Amino acid sequence: MKTLVIFCHPSANSFAAAVLDTSVAALHAAGHEVRVTDLYAEGFDPVFSAHDHEHHLDDPSTKPDIAHHAANLRWCESLVLVYPSWWAGQPAMLKGWIDRVWVNGVAWELPTDGNRLRPLLRNIRRLHVVTTHGSSKWINALEGEGGKRTALRSLRVLCSPRCRTSWIALYNIDRSTLEQRNQFLRRVTARLSK
């Protein structure tokens, strides 16, 4: 399956980078064709600009700097997001990638007479999120798991209607042991090898 991996962490020495390496190895082993986008490494600008806003409803050709991101989204059949959860959600860098790339003509189109977006990314049949949380599961439940909702609901509705999702998360990483982190990496391998 054509698989696009979006990675969001500034450090190559982070646990998130280990999660990325594990994810990509598992996807390769399962025979998938993998493209990786490293948002920090490529210096992606997450700020939805006045220009983006002005051309919000225009053709994506008005935003040439997101063209290769849009092409990757249209190419893939499976999308994997790898990031640490901050404030119970996607880091600003990744949120900015969503704000700026999932635009009109790429991810959706808006009928002239309505408010409901029409999905354009029907090519995406699998959506995986691989993430870590500093705080415990119950604290995240209290905070409302907004990041989970954003990925598995708001993004998913623009993919194939039969898109399958998976949420692969390590909670309480701030108090985790080495063995728990290794166990999580094995879980990532098992889930992404399916």
Next chain:
Amino acid sequence: MRALVVLTHPREQSFTRAACDAAVSGLTRAGHEVTVLDLYAMGFEPAMTNAEIVAYHSDEPILDPLVAQSAAALQAAQILVFVYPTWWSGLPAMLKGWLEKTLVPGVGFVFNNNHRVRPGLTQVRHIVGISTYGSPRTYVKAINDNGRRTLMRALRLQTGLRLRSMWLGLYAIDTSTPEQRANFLAKIESRMASL
């Protein structure tokens, strides 16, 4: 009381800015001392850098002068007002990054003697969210209202629970009438004037 209004919108002329002006006018009428942080105009950089992640775990977690300015404004405020458009059912990356970078240890939360996280912004008495949505309210409620959750739940863990919160949303803005938008602005002003 001191009020901090955090405005997030990329354009100088926008409905969000009109909403911000209405909020400031209401707060001023009520006699509050108002500070506005216009994140786009400040040139705030929302993406946490690696140096900032390293600093986060040190005794001096703030590196950026704009973050230091924001943290001081937060610590002085009894009323927090966030004015922004909801994008992807959540906060614009700009505002999300502002929370990530400003509410660091020592500002958003502190550690007690048992190394447990405790709220850092206990002086806050009111949190207000003012946002526009492309989607109708029923869709927002059924699918995802992550921006509201982030400010009303995640941020509440850093202010303590003894405060009043208020949410003012204008839904389905793309098909709203001029009258609905004018009513929304009037409602913002009167609600802020009664704080």
